[in-house]
Amino acid sequence: MKKKVLSLVLATAMVASTFAGMTANAEEEGKVLNIRVWNTEFQERLVDHYPGYEKVDDTHGKIGDVDVVWNVTPTTDNAYQNALDEALLAQADAAADDKVDMFLVEADYILKYTDSEYAMPVADLGITDDETAQQFQYVKDLATDSNGVLKGLSWQAAPAVLIYRRDMATEVLGSDDPETVQAAVADWDTFLETAGKMKEAGYKMTAGAADSFRVFSDNVTSKWVEDGKINIDDNIMKWVSMSKEMVDNGYTTTAGLWSDDWSKGFYEDGDVFCYFGPAWFFDFSMAGDAEGSVGINGGWAVTKGPQAFSWGGTWLCAATGTDNATLVADIMRQLTCNADIMTEIATLKGDFVNNQGAMEALAADESFGDAILGGQNPIPMFLEGVTTIDRSNICNYDQGCTESFQTAMNNYFDGNATLEEAIELFNTSVLEKYPELTPADVPAAE
Amino acid sequence: MKHGKSKVVSYNKWGYIFLAPFAIVYVIFSLIPLISTVYNSFFENYRSGLSQVGPNFVGLANFQALLSNGELATYFGNTMIMWILGFVPQILLSLLLGAWFSDPQLRLKAAGFFKSVIYLPNLIMASAFAMLFFTLFADTGPINSILINLGIGQVRFMTNVWTVRGLVAFMNLLMWFGNTTILLMAGMLGIDTALFEAAQVDGATSTQVFFKITLPLLRPILIYVMITSLIGGLQMFDVPQILTNGTGDPMRSSMTLIMFLNKHLFSKNYGMGGALSVLMFFITGILSLIVFKMTNTKVE
Numbered sequence: 001m002k003k004k005v006l007s008l009v010l011a012t013a014m015v016a017s018t019f020a021g022m023t024a025n026a027e028e029e030g031k032v033l034n035i036r037v038w039n040t041e042f043q044e045r046l047v048d049h050y051p052g053y054e055k056v057d058d059t060h061g062k063i064g065d066v067d068v069v070w071n072v073t074p075t076t077d078n079a080y081q082n083a084l085d086e087a088l089l090a091q092a093d094a095a096a097d098d099k100v101d102m103f104l105v106e107a108d109y110i111l112k113y114t115d116s117e118y119a120m121p122v123a124d125l126g127i128t129d130d131e132t133a134q135q136f137q138y139v140k141d142l143a144t145d146s147n148g149v150l151k152g153l154s155w156q157a158a159p160a161v162l163i164y165r166r167d168m169a170t171e172v173l174g175s176d177d178p179e180t181v182q183a184a185v186a187d188w189d190t191f192l193e194t195a196g197k198m199k200e201a202g203y204k205m206t207a208g209a210a211d212s213f214r215v216f217s218d219n220v221t222s223k224w225v226e227d228g229k230i231n232i233d234d235n236i237m238k239w240v241s242m243s244k245e246m247v248d249n250g251y252t253t254t255a256g257l258w259s260d261d262w263s264k265g266f267y268e269d270g271d272v273f274c275y276f277g278p279a280w281f282f283d284f285s286m287a288g289d290a291e292g293s294v295g296i297n298g299g300w301a302v303t304k305g306p307q308a309f310s311w312g313g314t315w316l317c318a319a320t321g322t323d324n325a326t327l328v329a330d331i332m333r334q335l336t337c338n339a340d341i342m343t344e345i346a347t348l349k350g351d352f353v354n355n356q357g358a359m360e361a362l363a364a365d366e367s368f369g370d371a372i373l374g375g376q377n378p379i380p381m382f383l384e385g386v387t388t389i390d391r392s393n394i395c396n397y398d399q400g401c402t403e404s405f406q407t408a409m410n411n412y413f414d415g416n417a418t419l420e421e422a423i424e425l426f427n428t429s430v431l432e433k434y435p436e437l438t439p440a441d442v443p444a445a446e
Numbered sequence: 447m448k449h450g451k452s453k454v455v456s457y458n459k460w461g462y463i464f465l466a467p468f469a470i471v472y473v474i475f476s477l478i479p480l481i482s483t484v485y486n487s488f489f490e491n492y493r494s495g496l497s498q499v500g501p502n503f504v505g506l507a508n509f510q511a512l513l514s515n516g517e518l519a520t521y522f523g524n525t526m527i528m529w530i531l532g533f534v535p536q537i538l539l540s541l542l543l544g545a546w547f548s549d550p551q552l553r554l555k556a557a558g559f560f561k562s563v564i565y566l567p568n569l570i571m572a573s574a575f576a577m578l579f580f581t582l583f584a585d586t587g588p589i590n591s592i593l594i595n596l597g598i599g600q601v602r603f604m605t606n607v608w609t610v611r612g613l614v615a616f617m618n619l620l621m622w623f624g625n626t627t628i629l630l631m632a633g634m635l636g637i638d639t640a641l642f643e644a645a646q647v648d649g650a651t652s653t654q655v656f657f658k659i660t661l662p663l664l665r666p667i668l669i670y671v672m673i674t675s676l677i678g679g680l681q682m683f684d685v686p687q688i689l690t691n692g693t694g695d696p697m698r699s700s701m702t703l704i705m706f707l708n709k710h711l712f713s714k715n716y717g718m719g720g721a722l723s724v725l726m727f728f729i730t731g732i733l734s735l736i737v738f739k740m741t742n743t744k745v746e
Contacts, residue, residue, distance in 0.1 A: 077692055077712065261586045416607070416695075432709040434713065436499060
């Protein structure tokens with residue numbers, strides 16, 4: 001009986017606090033805002049653009065009298081998701097100040113969180129469809145759960161392009177003009193021909209085999225997992241055969257994405273002709289502000305590349321059970337819906353922001369250009385790309401499968417395994433991560 | 447015999463009181479986890495994304511799965527190969543250094559200094575050490591630029607089975623030879639000097655002294671060193687994990703048993719993880735027994 005009374009009291013208190021949260025202002029909410037991230041990108045956005053954010057140190061800040069605590073866990077080896085899962089599963093029992101208030105997710109695994117009860121519907125935060133009307137549809141689609149409820153918002157869209165070095169293009173292809181370069185990389189056959197020319201000149205076409213992976217994996221016609229069975233799409237197998245050819249011919253290496261060997265190409269003394277990536281890649285990842293980098297002198301330029309694709313993107317989700325709903329809603333509003341702030345991010349950082357109007361205005365702005373790209377305005381290219389993005393083949397297992405696949409295939413590219421052995425290894429590795437799946441068919445050896 | 451109050455004061459309880467801290471810590475931190483590991487190994491129990499599967503009792507299915515494909519044997523083989531590659535040179539080097547340091551006739555100068563220096567690598571965190579080697583031996587790292595400048599050409603250390611295993615063994619050797627040297631030296635210094643003098647009076651050479659006197663009398667310490675190193679070797683994890691980025695590549699030829707265990711723990715697969723741990727417990731036990739038996743024969 002006592003228990004019943006207690007639970008009734010608690011339930012009433014909870015309902016009451018929910019209502020209180022809706023009507024009261026931020027002052028009556030929690031004093032600690034816990035944000036889970038895997039790098040500092042979003043923190044930099046908040047520092048630069050959120051009104052009233054004061055930076056205390058690398059993992060702490062203040063908004064009014066609320067302490068902002070950044071909990072950073074790197075993505076590698078699923079570490080970010082594992083840490084986030086632990087926190088979310090413990091969310092109900094955590095003290096108010098320890099609850100996750102907001103977490104960020106990437107396209108590779110967004111479905112895992114939006115399709116769970118751990119992410120709050122955006123509408124419940126009071127953000128209306130009108131406010132998000134200017135956001136690109138594919139970005140909203142990715143953050144929509146299986147019942148059609150929008151659970152996350154993003155400040156960026158990630159249509160991606162081919163990013164090439166102007167000096168090498170001039171030397172080998174005769175011009176650094178995007179149209180000339182586009183003609184040399186118009187499809188994968190000409191791409192390989194150009195790679196041959198680059199090799200003769202002593203350059204590598206790409207830094208690693210994994211570079212072109214996203215172009216292929218974004219244009220698949222089936223999912224990584226179909227009916228509980230691991231599935232390797234035909235387009236992925238095309239990537240494998242092309243990459244094998246490129247590695248064997250010395251057009252590229254097997255350096256993994258984000259490794260030291262791979263990122264040497266960001267610098268003047270590097271030997272890499274091109275990278276594939278969206279706006280966040282060249283504005284945030286290519287060492288554009290480092291001494292001696294290609295980007296600092298505006299040495300890069302972009303062109304469409306062999307195939308349109310998108311890569312990644314970061315979404316903001318409000319964690320169910322947050323005690324700072326008003327503040328979280330305001331952060332989401334300011335950083336994803338506020339057109340002025342969107343334009344600011346785009347002009348200051350070169351990000352392709354998630355706001356059709358702002359982007360169209362910038363595309364038409366003759367004076368706008370990206371310093372890393374030597375003043376080229378990439379926005380029209382992105383606007384063209386963003387309309388063709390189709391991410392209907394995402395699934396919960398994307399990140400784990402992608403990582404395992406690239407690692408396993410490197411053994412094949414390096415000549416340490418046959419294709420069959422590499423696929424066996426991929427199966428083994430994925431089954432360790434997701435024991436409930438059944439392995440993919442291994443093509444019979446020829 | 448008179449019964450009743452004894453005048454003898456019993457100190458027994460003090461024995462138990464002094465033993466209690468160890469016993470309590472042992473039960474909480476070793477015995478209970480050990481039993482729960484065994485218990486867990488009989489269940490299907492993992493997490494897929496945010497949903498929990500199990501725990502469902504599956505009997506010996508986890509053991510069956512582990513033992514039915516050759517993976518376990520491969521990783522056990524990798525572990526032993528990398529351990530032996532590191533341990534054999536390590537014990538030879540340590541015996542040599544130990545013999546030199548403990549030989550009063552050599553009158554080594556600054557022995558204390560060198561003893562500290564050889565121990566220093568052990569103070570570096572293994573993962574930091576592995577990170578350093580990872581950077582040094584990367585495809586475009588400093589070692590490769592030296593090799594290219596010398597005209598030897600690029601060596602892709604991380605894509606060859608034996609260079610990766612060799613690097614792991616070399617790192618373990620560097621980290622642990624100082625420790626082993628100190629242990630062996632302590633053993634050597636514990637030998638009665640009268641025996642050496644007697645041998646010299648009888649005209650034994652220093653080689654004979656080493657093999658006929660030092661080595662046999664060092665046996666208990668050698669057994670200790672071998673068993674601790676074997677157990678440490680079986681638990682090899684951080685060095686190959688960091689050096690190969692957790693992949694154990696090429697083709698998992700440098701994946702150790704604990705790295706394999708770690709793979710299962712990423713999906714919180716307590717069932718498989720438990721089964722693997724139980725198997726490792728037996729492997730370690732059996733190997734230690736073998737070492738013990740082998741080195742303990744004909745000792746009086």
